[in-house]
Amino acid sequence: MKPLTDQQIAEYFQRSFTAVDGLWFMKVEEKLGFDAALEIDNEVWKVLPKIQARKMKSLLNASDDIDGLYECFACRLQIEGFAFETRKDAQGFTFVVKSCPWHNQMIKSGREHLSGKIGSTICRTDYGTWAREFGNVSFDLQEQLCTGGTQCSLRFTRPAANS
16 A cells, blocks of 8 residues: 555545535535525534634644734644735734635635625634634634635734723
């Protein structure tokens, strides 16, 4: 048996992860309709980011604050195949996504017309959950590729200082 490289193994699991997410959604949609599938999918994305964030924190030995979020979330986007830039300022940071593998998959599967509705729901839940896993960090989805924007703008800000 020819052994696979680490890169090949990573590609295999990446493809499996995205395929199972899409197939699961479409099968639920077939049985219960689009709105029910989106509602159930959103419930899944309230939990999965907690698992991802906690594991990434452990793997990177990251702090449990906005700086740890930056490190872990950037790693997550990178390994999932996002093309992005980051902008930091005194209040927090913004990830500017130029290419989203989830939106690209929707285009490839001929379901681009649904991408905005799915992205507007799931991205808010997913990324907001990531923010909360690192303390009282706020998240704001400012622009999205899937709703016709030129980029996705994911804004994370520090907790307000106590007065």
